[in-house]
Amino acid sequence: MALLTAKTVTKRFGGLVAVKTLDLVVEQGSIASVIGPNGAGKTTFFNCVSGFFRVDEGEIVFDGHPIHHLRPDKIAHLGIARTYQNIRLFPTMTALENILVGEHRHLHSTWMGAVVRTPAQRNEERRAVEEARRVLQFVGLAGRGDFLAGKLAYGDQRRLEIARALASKPRLLLLDEPTAGMNPVETEQLTAFIRRLRDELGITILLIEHEMRVVMGISERITVLDYGEKIAEGNPKEIQANARVIEAYLGHGAATGESGSGTPEGETTSGATT
């Protein structure tokens, strides 16, 4: 069953077409990837899904609800959470508070209730903190909860960002280059962790990733974008063998060469994509 369906999604910035008539389906319970060279429109697509951008054409349907016209907070309430390419935590709040903001959509306290602090309110708050501690534990940040998020080590910040997204109990989790800036050991740990999210928590995962070992290792379905257009789609085997993909990554003529590894140099830790 398809959890997320994008139909002919187009997003333009002035004359630039960042995403062009993109069709994409993410199956319930799967791990899917979007890959492509810098500027291929991957993050733009994420921003369309999470509601930061309005799509110009086409529609995005999540679990039967059209979401392409909704505000980001409404989309979050339907059960989509995301992380960001350049980590965007709330730096001067503690790690625990960051996660508590993640739980926002499941809490019901009003300002009146917060002032009076009714028993129900207090219970909810206590459970929320317990839940936040559990999430910290789950991502391996137990004991770091009282640190300011901005003061955590880089790897911990990445994990905290995922923890914050998890706290909203999403059904679909969008990960934008989760392994950027990580060393091979950390990357491997994170890959295993992403698989656990799906296997243990049942969260459907859509990720943008440059690290081919991660992409090929965990994705069940890969969509390749180039200049905003989908140039290939399929399982890792098919993608590795696809001539157009190799061409997009390595340039014209490279497809005739050796195509086994699929780990283009220089792409692994690249910075900005649109």
Added chain:
Amino acid sequence: MTAIAAARSEGQGATLAVARIGLIAAAIQLYLCLVGIVPIFDERPLIAGVLSLGEAAILITMFGAGYLAAQRAGEVTTWQAGVAGVGAGVLSGASLTLIVLVGSVVDLRAVFIHASPDLYDMLTRGLDLAGSWIPIAIGGIVGGVAGLVARSPARFRRPLLWALAMLVAFGLFAGLLRTPMLNNFLAGLARFLFAPEGLTLIGAAIVFVATFAIVVLEARLRVRRRAGELPAARRRQLQLPLLLLAIVIVLAFPIGFGSFFAQVIAVVAVYVLMGFGLNITLGLAGLLDLGFVAFFAVGAYTVALLTSTGEFGIAGWSWWAAVPFAVLFSMAFGAFLGLPILGIRGDYLAIATLGFGEIIAILARSDLLKPWLGGPQGITNVPKPIDVPPDSFLAGPNQIYYLAIAGAVIVAFVAMRLRSSRLGRAWMAIREDEDVAEALGVNLVQTKLLAYMLGAAFAGLGGALFAGLVGAMFPTSITLFVSINVVALLIVGGMGSNPGVVLGAIFLIGVPELFREFSEYRFLFYGIALIAMMVFRPEGLLPSRVTRRELHRPEELEATAPEDLTAAAGDMGGSEGSTDPAQEATR
């Protein structure tokens, strides 16, 4: 050879540093004298018959020059540090000699009206030209002593600096402390310690020695360390009596200090209320509002309209009945102003809100609304909240004092509860990163409007109290300066911190009220204080603590936090630095 050259260049560097500090001090002294601060301060004795505030200002500058010069001189012996101090002190003193010498040839008064013979008399101790060397000599001595003090061990230096600071503080507040003491059994003590203005010589000695002794004792007994080592429960037990004592002092204040003090504190409390309000809008939600006075005005005018017995009163209600409406109207107004500016961020928001504040002020003054709001004449005859005979204790400012304190306590409680709630976290999330907050399900429209509305409610309550305190409401009370004051007291106190608001209000509103005679220079000191604050303590006087909730005991946290992580974190935190100082978390 090279070692000697290096030593020489180091010596030159030190000389340069000393010269620079001496010249800066000289410039400060020139400014203080010629602008007229020293002559005016000279009329206020610090220690009766011995030292005036003006002389103290000069001595403090010299002392500071010597102290800094000794610190900046680099790796030198104590005696060399003393010499550096003498050098800086002499340089700063020379500027005063220069004034005297130039003043004897040219009439400086044509340009600087304060360069009067009185000033020269003061600088030369009445000797005129013959005494022109005196500032240099005093500068040398004071600078030298300061240089030695700077190099003395902390166990001696700290108590000495504290004692000097206390001497100045007590000298300044002597008059204020003396008046109330004269009315009761402390009268004898008051005459012994305080002259009509300033301390007596004996009083000064007592203050100096007592402060010195207390600081030495505190260091010896390591009070603070021991308090820190106590278990949390025991610490709370010890805090309770202190809290009770503070409450008793606050309640008994008008009895001991009279209604002038009560009035000053009532004004401070009104600002505290507004500060709490803006602390939500700006401190928590990060929405800069430079037109905050608008909500204050709405609250005050609502109360004035509903209660006034004069020509503009429409209902003649009691103050108590009008207050809820004042708060509600302010809230509605907060929503009304908030709606059009929801999408505006950052600097633009500041300008937009600035405009709102001005619009309200102009409307209140306008002929258009004159039939209802009275135009420039305002609305008078606002009854006091508590109707008592005029000779009763609660008549006048005293009752507003109690009401304002009660209001501040209630609002502090509300602000504290809000801060640690789902809503408070949503506000902070918006302050930190609006887009991410929205993507986590925070409804920006609702949450921002609530921030404006609740902030406005607190300001409206402040306005209601103000109308009751003054017994009237005039458009002249709606000035940009009120808005700026509220923002400034947040910055000085510590953005986002509720205790900081109280401290900021006391410093920026209360203290200037007590020094009315220097009001000419109020903004000068205000500006200096703000700049000094931003340079030396950008996080504010009482920055907000980060709550610890994951691990109940902070000791455990420290045990589990490896040093290197804290160090690495310090490097990464460079990009923030707007509001919360993060040191608290890693301590």
